[in-house]
Amino acid sequence: MSAQGSGRIFLHVRLLLAIVIGSYVLIVIFTYLHDHEARLSAASVSKISAQRLTADDVAGTYLPPSPNSTEAGATIAGTDANDNGIRDDVELAIFGEYPTSTATSTAIRSAELQYAMDLQIQLTDVFDTDTWKAAVVQWGKGFSCLYDASSTGYGVFESEVENSVLNTKDRVGRYDSIQKYRVAYKLSSGPDCDVSREQGHA
Numbered sequence: 789m790s791a792q793g794s795g796r797i798f799l800h801v802r803l804l805l806a807i808v809i810g811s812y813v814l815i816v817i818f819t820y821l822h823d824h825e826a827r828l829s830a831a832s833v834s835k836i837s838a839q840r841l842t843a844d845d846v847a848g849t850y851l852p853p854s855p856n857s858t859e860a861g862a863t864i865a866g867t868d869a870n871d872n873g874i875r876d877d878v879e880l881a882i883f884g885e886y887p888t889s890t891a892t893s894t895a896i897r898s899a900e901l902q903y904a905m906d907l908q909i910q911l912t913d914v915f916d917t918d919t920w921k922a923a924v925v926q927w928g929k930g931f932s933c934l935y936d937a938s939s940t941g942y943g944v945f946e947s948e949v950e951n952s953v954l955n956t957k958d959r960v961g962r963y964d965s966i967q968k969y970r971v972a973y974k975l976s977s978g979p980d981c982d983v984s985r986e987q988g989h990a
Contacts, residue, residue: 829918836913836922841902841982845872846894848883852876861955864962865912873905878952885948898983899930899937900949906930907953911962920969925976932980 844850852869855876860866866875882904886897906927914920934942934949954960 829916832913832915832919833922836909836919836926839873839905839909839926841898841905842872843983845874845901846898846983851883852879854880864956864959865908873908874901875904875908875953878904878908878949881952882949895937896941896945898981899933899942900945902933902982903927903930903946903949904953907949907963910966911953911959914966914969917969917971920966921971921973924973928975929980929982933982936981 850870850872852867853876855867855869860875860877866877868874869876870879872879879901882897882900886893886900888894906923906929909926910920910923914923931942931946934945937945954963
């Protein structure tokens, strides 16, 4: 065999090896990315499903300071100084609207805070189908809690919260964009209002 023929065979072998190795590397990278995304999704679903309003939230035990108006609207997430999953400006607006501690006012305040938390989750934690389902299950509980607070006034409460949470173009755009993950899902069973659940009431 001539040196030229041997060189061609060697070149073909090297090319074949490069293709095999390159394909293997691509498979490894794809598998890693897929597994990484699956782990991120599972962790986010757990976080979303565990999110709960507390009695301290409803009582205003750790109310945040008034946020700077520029900072409050600068990002989709906004500011959450007391780290309870409710944007500070929204939380303070709800307390401003329902400041008293009568049974009716407290029930409405509790329901609106929970609904605000559940809407905020959709804006900040949804990035695939599984996280969308987990967030919408929470949203459904929050909406039902509004109804539990008043079967005639829940529509007003819903509008009050949505107008506060979805108060910038970017937030509305983000809310609209996650609808691409919409799929069928099962409604959850059990009590809808977090604080009632936490306190062991129906």
